[in-house]
Amino acid sequence: MDSQNFTIRTLAKKAKNRMKEGYWTEVKSVRGNGEAKEVIRKKDQEFFVSLISMEKEEEYYAKVCEILDNDCDLFNPLSKLIDKDYLLNLNDAGDKQRYIFGLAELFILLKRRYMRERNIQ
Numbered sequence: 001m002d003s004q005n006f007t008i009r010t011l012a013k014k015a016k017n018r019m020k021e022g023y024w025t026e027v028k029s030v031r032g033n034g035e036a037k038e039v040i041r042k043k044d045q046e047f048f049v050s051l052i053s054m055e056k057e058e059e060y061y062a063k064v065c066e067i068l069d070n071d072c073d074l075f076n077p078l079s080k081l082i083d084k085d086y087l088l089n090l091n092d093a094g095d096k097q098r099y100i101f102g103l104a105e106l107f108i109l110l111k112r113r114y115m116r117e118r119n120i121q
Contacts, residue, residue: 057106064110078103 060081067077074080081103090096114120 057110060106061110061113064107065114068111068114077107081107 063081064077067074067080078100082100087096087099090099
């Protein structure tokens with residue numbers, strides 16, 4: 001019990017020192033900067049794309065081509081791309097959200113590739 005109090009006390013002192021030194025003000029200024037947001041978004045995009053192997057990306061590309069070739073007004077194209085079993089196995093809501101947003105980003109990238117290859121503007 002004493003060691004736990006000591007740990008909490010030291011953590012509280014460290015947090016207080018960070019507040020005194022203006023740590024959070026600096027973090028807010030960095031996060032508020034438009035460049036920082038763009039860098040974070042790009043890193044997230046690179047992280048998600050790196051998780052998908054080239055084979056998997058080609059499978060997704062084939063699905064995107066199928067979706068776009070059908071010429072029907074598809075209300076939710078992501079529903080065709082989502083791996084429902086994988087999504088149900090994710091426990092954290094944040095992980096599910098990251099997965100869906102990552103798929104949306106991937107769909108946009110693959111749609112651009114589709115348009116470029118088909119010379120559609």
